[in-house]
Amino acid sequence: MKFDINLFGKSYMRPWKQKKVIFLILILLIVCLFLTDLFFGSVSIKASEVIKAIFTNTDSSFSTIILKFRLPKAITALVVGIALSLSGLQMQTVFRNPMAGPDVLGISSGASLGVAFVILGFSSVISPDSLIGLGNWILVASSVAGAGAVMILIMVISSRVKDIMTILILGIMLSFGISAIVTIMQYFSNESMLKAYVIWTMGSLGNLTSGQLNILLISVSAGIILSLISSKMLNALLLGENYAASIGLNVRLSRILIFSCTSILTGSVTAFCGPIGFIGIAVPHISRIVFKTSDHKILIPGTILIGGVVMLASDIISQVPGSESVLPINAVTSLIGIPVVIWVIFRNRKFSGLF
Amino acid sequence: MNSEKILSLNSLKIGYASGRHEKILLPPLTASAKSGELIAVIGKNGIGKSTLLRTLAGLQSSFGGEILFGGKNIRAFSRLELAQKVGYISTENVKVSNLNVYDLVALGRFPYTDWMGNIDTESHNRITDALEMTGMSEFCYRFVSELSDGERQRAMIARIFAQDTGIMVMDEPMAFLDIGSKYDIISLLHLLSHENAKTIIFSTHDLDMAISQADKIWLILENKLIEGAPEDLMIAGVFDHLFESPTVQFNSDNGTFSFRRKQKKNIYLEGEGPIRHWTDKAVNRVGFSVSDVKTIPYIIAPSEKNSNWQFSYLNSIVEFRSIYDLVSFLGKEY
Numbered sequence: 001m002k003f004d005i006n007l008f009g010k011s012y013m014r015p016w017k018q019k020k021v022i023f024l025i026l027i028l029l030i031v032c033l034f035l036t037d038l039f040f041g042s043v044s045i046k047a048s049e050v051i052k053a054i055f056t057n058t059d060s061s062f063s064t065i066i067l068k069f070r071l072p073k074a075i076t077a078l079v080v081g082i083a084l085s086l087s088g089l090q091m092q093t094v095f096r097n098p099m100a101g102p103d104v105l106g107i108s109s110g111a112s113l114g115v116a117f118v119i120l121g122f123s124s125v126i127s128p129d130s131l132i133g134l135g136n137w138i139l140v141a142s143s144v145a146g147a148g149a150v151m152i153l154i155m156v157i158s159s160r161v162k163d164i165m166t167i168l169i170l171g172i173m174l175s176f177g178i179s180a181i182v183t184i185m186q187y188f189s190n191e192s193m194l195k196a197y198v199i200w201t202m203g204s205l206g207n208l209t210s211g212q213l214n215i216l217l218i219s220v221s222a223g224i225i226l227s228l229i230s231s232k233m234l235n236a237l238l239l240g241e242n243y244a245a246s247i248g249l250n251v252r253l254s255r256i257l258i259f260s261c262t263s264i265l266t267g268s269v270t271a272f273c274g275p276i277g278f279i280g281i282a283v284p285h286i287s288r289i290v291f292k293t294s295d296h297k298i299l300i301p302g303t304i305l306i307g308g309v310v311m312l313a314s315d316i317i318s319q320v321p322g323s324e325s326v327l328p329i330n331a332v333t334s335l336i337g338i339p340v341v342i343w344v345i346f347r348n349r350k351f352s353g354l355f
Numbered sequence: 356m357n358s359e360k361i362l363s364l365n366s367l368k369i370g371y372a373s374g375r376h377e378k379i380l381l382p383p384l385t386a387s388a389k390s391g392e393l394i395a396v397i398g399k400n401g402i403g404k405s406t407l408l409r410t411l412a413g414l415q416s417s418f419g420g421e422i423l424f425g426g427k428n429i430r431a432f433s434r435l436e437l438a439q440k441v442g443y444i445s446t447e448n449v450k451v452s453n454l455n456v457y458d459l460v461a462l463g464r465f466p467y468t469d470w471m472g473n474i475d476t477e478s479h480n481r482i483t484d485a486l487e488m489t490g491m492s493e494f495c496y497r498f499v500s501e502l503s504d505g506e507r508q509r510a511m512i513a514r515i516f517a518q519d520t521g522i523m524v525m526d527e528p529m530a531f532l533d534i535g536s537k538y539d540i541i542s543l544l545h546l547l548s549h550e551n552a553k554t555i556i557f558s559t560h561d562l563d564m565a566i567s568q569a570d571k572i573w574l575i576l577e578n579k580l581i582e583g584a585p586e587d588l589m590i591a592g593v594f595d596h597l598f599e600s601p602t603v604q605f606n607s608d609n610g611t612f613s614f615r616r617k618q619k620k621n622i623y624l625e626g627e628g629p630i631r632h633w634t635d636k637a638v639n640r641v642g643f644s645v646s647d648v649k650t651i652p653y654i655i656a657p658s659e660k661n662s663n664w665q666f667s668y669l670n671s672i673v674e675f676r677s678i679y680d681l682v683s684f685l686g687k688e689y
Contacts, residue, residue: 228471229470231471231472232465232468232470232471232472235458235462235465235472236462236465238451238454238462239449239451239459239462240447240449242409242414242443242445242447243443243445243447243449243462245413245414245434246412246413246414246438246441246442246443247438247442247462247463247465247466247518248434248435248437248438248439248465248466249434249465250434288452288453292453293453293454293455293458294451294452294453294454294458295458297471297472297473
């Protein structure tokens with residue numbers, strides 16, 4: 001960046017300089033994928049029509065599809081990818097657990113429980129079919145609270161239990177417990193509520209109203225800002241809490257900040273798009289492989305970009321270009337994420353090396 | 356060298372809180388350290404060495420008494436101010452892949468960098484100084500996970516050197532290291548304390564090393580903490596009972612341990628130089644004590660290499676080509 005001093009025959013280059021090229025490539029990739037996502041869909045639209053729809057104010061049916069459906073969906077994909085990946089990165093560092101992620105430790109389940117409370121519980125008060133206006137905020141708040149509660153629970157557990165496998169198993173147990181509660185709630189709810197909830201659990205990027213998209217954008221922006229603020233803290237936490245405290249970190253305060261951040265990111269995405277799996281756990285690992293660093297000043301922007309790339313690609317794949325069918329987004333992200341997770345497990349068989 | 360007390364413990368009660376109970380580990384401790392001193396903390400396993408060091412580093416609170424840094428109570432410092440006074444290395448192994456040595460050492464600059472943790476020129480210079488000081492410059496871009504135990508410990512020491520604290524607290528910095536790396540680390544600690552005026556407080560089980568290298572020893576016993584130069588403590592004879600067990604005894608005249616064995620028989624040893632020295636050791640090992648009076652049986656150690664040992668007993672003399680042969684004979688036949 002500012003200096004590049006040659007000492008002992010080795011140059012101490014500032015990290016940004018080395019990684020600039022990768023960042024540029026990723027930004028280009030995002031732009032390409034974003035445009036591709038606009039060009040492909042279940043209705044085939046000529047490229048010229050797409051461009052026309054974007055740049056002119058025509059009122060054709062094509063432009064409605066592009067502007068009202070494909071554009072919000074592409075934006076949602078981008079934002080969801082960023083949010084889930086960022087929250088996974090932060091969780092992996094804070095828990096010092098390579099297998100941590102929004103979906104694995106039961107955080108997404110916590111968010112689902114929050115959503116279930118709103119859709120199945122309070123929907124007698126608020127209409128379940130059209131969660132408009134304040135309803136959306138309640139949905140997000142409840143989902144964020146659910147995610148946060150599970151996160152705190154996991155933190156308490158992992159302060160007592162150090163073994164990563166044990167924590168993972170406890171996380172899975174927690175997920176089962178939560179889904180049992182949700183099942184009971186489903187049993188007592190009426191048909192329309194049940195339908196709304198089941199559709200939500202399938203996960204979707206395309207069902208957001210513009211109001212919901214706005215809320216998602218606001219929440220995720222807040223999450224991104226918080227995570228940028230936390231990057232120095234995350235670096236300190238890499239060595240564990242003792243060392244972090246010994247170099248001057250207020251561990252409790254930074255934990256509150258980071259947990260709020262991950263809860264907002266996971267909660268808001270889960271509220272509107274359903275539980276989307278394996279992005280949060282896989283992307284931070286891809287980012288570490290690509291950037292070969294543990295410095296969060298690089299990993300955070302890197303994870304943001306790679307998260308966007310992976311999610312846009314998943315969305316394009318789920319459209320099955322050239323066909324009229326659409327695959328569930330959850331299936332696509334799982335098929336992309338699972339090999340990465342398996343690779344991580346094989347790389348450190350005994351979970352001895354973290355991250 | 357500044358002779359002012361940089362650190363003092365006054366009737367400090369250490370322990371930990373488990374639930375609502377406070378568990379105080381030791382009676383109140385009183386000790387002090389001056390600038391540039393290398394202080395070894397010695398005591399049995401589980402007596403509370405780690406707890407003491409963690410309390411000194413401000414990682415857990417005390418239950419009475421006070422810790423003064425340059426006359427100011429530890430409680431008066433904020434987390435960030437404390438990080439500029441005391442650096443800490445625990446026994447915990449740092450297991451982060453993709454973390455290179457430069458970034459690890461840069462973490463020591465945490466208390467001085469801006470909110471993003473950007474490394475400015477000042478910090479960069481401190482980091483390169485620390486790398487050079489610990490001989491880690493060439494490892495600067497190596498991942499910490501790829502270093503040997505000794506190298507990793509050097510990198511950790513570089514980190515607290517970059518943290519620029521007057522006091523460095525290290526919990527068993529030489530545990531799990533091979534002999535070479537052990538000496539490497541202790542000489543580095545010596546250098547840091549004597550050349551760079553760092554006060555280093557480290558716990559160790561290596562009494563030998565502590566006695567020969569430390570300026571001061573804090574000896575933790577069940578009922579008190581005794582401090583002083585290693586030699587003072589040796590003369591006072593406080594080590595004698597510390598590590599004693601039915602099988603091991605401590606010799607306070609030379610600071611070494613030896614095994615208690617039933618001494619079978621007296622034996623006389625003739626010879627000189629290293630060959631005599633090592634023969635003496637070997638004979639001792641199989642249960643003979645070497646007497647000063649000429650008796651039978653006796654051994655004549657060769658005066659030069661490649662000649663034989665002679666063992667004389669009753670009326671016969673047996674020759675051996677090596678100590679190994681001699682000792683096998685003594686152990687089994689005689």
